[in-house]
Amino acid sequence: MTAERRHHPRGPVVFAYDGSELAQLAIEEAGRQLTAGRAALVLTVWHPFDVGFIPSGGVRFDAAQISEVERAAEETAAEGASLAQAAGFDARAATTEATPTWQGIVNVADEHDSSLIVLGSHGRTGLAGVVIGSVAEAVAAHSPRSVLITHHRDAQDRGAAHAHLETREHPT
16 A cells, blocks of 8 residues: 555545434544544434434424424534544535435445444444344444444443444455
8 A cells, every 4th residue: 555545545434423422432533543634524314203313412303304303413413523623534514314324324435435434333232232233233244344433341431441443344
């Protein structure tokens, strides 16, 4: 790999941002791990009724009103883009309506020829993991792109060591 290739990856880093503390930590961790100034797209995936994200600033809205859900998703993505800019990325916000959420993330990463997908894993295991599913696991399983997944170690470690990294690289 040439030095120029290392400094100019093919596409932006795509952050899957749902407004959660874990999504914020994923952005912070990527800021520590990746070169400053990289292009980034901070993506909030939304769908009516079962919204799929935590609205920015605790905004309340009618989840049955598509325009309200979309507007809240845009505000959430903008919040994430601000966090990514603060972490050193040249970031912009994006939203997409998709079900399941992982499919929206994979599709947007493909559309933008993303160099990397970054997201946090809530680490659900057992019955909760089977019933609820894992967006991070599904993205890693279905995307041909490299995926950076951050995890909470446990409640005691949050102050000192916010996340550890699990990377899964797929051949292209």
